[in-house]
Amino acid sequence: MAYRFKKSSINKSGLPPGTLVYRGEEREEEVKITIFNYNGSYYLEERKVSLEEALAYKQKDGIKWINIDGLHNIEVIKSLGDAFNIHSLVLEDILDTDHRPKVDCYDDFVYFVIKLFSYDFEEEEIDIEQLSIILGEDFVLTFQEKEGDVFDNIRERIRNQNSRLRSLGADYLAYVLLDVIVDNYFVVLDEIGEGLFLMEEDLLLDSSQDILSDIQQVKHEMIFLERSVWPLKGIFNNLLKGDNKLFKESTILYLKDVNDHIERTIDTIQSFRDIINGMMDTYLSNVNNRMNEVMQVLTIISTIFIPLTFIAGIYGMNFKYMPELESQLGYPITLIVMLAIVIGMLFYFKKKKWL
Incomplete structure (x- = not known):
């Protein structure tokens, strides 16, 4: 809105009623x-x-x-x-x-x-x-x-x-x-x-x-x-x-x-x-919906990584006797299991229409 109002520098406080003081935008053009x-x-x-x-x-x-x-x-x-x-x-x-x-x-x-x-x-x-x-x-x-x-x-x-x-x-x-x-x-x-x-x-x-x-x-x-x-x-x-x-x-x-x-x-x-x-x-x-969408994505990502983190945590333990660690197929089998978990969870989320 083009409302530009500039008060006069003259203060009317204390002046008698009826004192003429211009209070408005400063102008130089002729009246x-x-x-x-x-x-x-x-x-x-x-x-x-x-x-x-x-x-x-x-x-x-x-x-x-x-x-x-x-x-x-x-x-x-x-x-x-x-x-x-x-x-x-x-x-x-x-x-x-x-x-x-x-x-x-x-x-x-x-x-x-x-x-x-x-x-x-x-x-x-x-x-x-x-x-x-x-x-x-x-x-x-x-x-x-x-x-x-x-x-x-x-x-x-x-x-x-x-x-x-x-x-x-x-x-x-x-x-x-x-x-x-x-x-x-x-x-x-x-x-x-x-x-x-x-x-x-x-x-x-x-x-x-x-x-x-x-x-x-x-x-x-x-x-x-x-x-x-x-x-x-x-x-x-x-x-x-x-x-x-x-x-x-x-x-x-x-x-x-x-x-x-x-x-x-x-x-x-x-x-x-x-x-x-x-x-x-x-x-x-709209802001709340957008925030909810972001939180939904982050929640799904976090949910997917919970079981993967659990598996990684188990095999990150420093126990001496873990037979599967000696197996030549241990590493690929673990990756396959983790991938299967991710695919299964994505399928489940899709079925529930969370994605």
């Missing part, structure tokens, strides 16, 4: 701000705008979607928070990229923390980043760790004048963002499922240490995925039961559908964990 401003009759799209231009959109009409790619510039986050009256505790959570998924409802906005999964088909690995969404009366702010996401389809819908999204409010835009994120979980899980299927086939042919390492790796990935998705179940249940003025009744119905998708995602993850546990049991069984 990029993208803006969509639209309603039923027009839309405006601007990329790589300055902070001052982004702040000016607060006073404009229509729905505003301001997306920030990159959280390492604290001043940008603080300025946007001040302009849109975002609580300092929320800004603190935005900058903590290892935060647990949650939703906080305030008087003027709703704050979501959710994990964004994407599958890198070239590297064949999962990329995970934290996404923060702030829903206001006529705006949506999204904060991403880096550039690149799964929202291209949403952008195309905004550009399309006949799209239903253009005629609805900011709450519907927030729902669409959440829906795309959750739906993309299935894309990632489908790829994991294909990998598990191939791994199961390899496990039947090979029980090497490499297979065990792969199983352990996937197991850790599924634990992390479950930790990232499981809190969403409670989040949406509480959101659907609550009375939040920013979500219209019509949008609540759509959020129920997202909640159903989350339930399916959790069920899929749990079924994958059961498969992984079964693969671990299969691996251990």
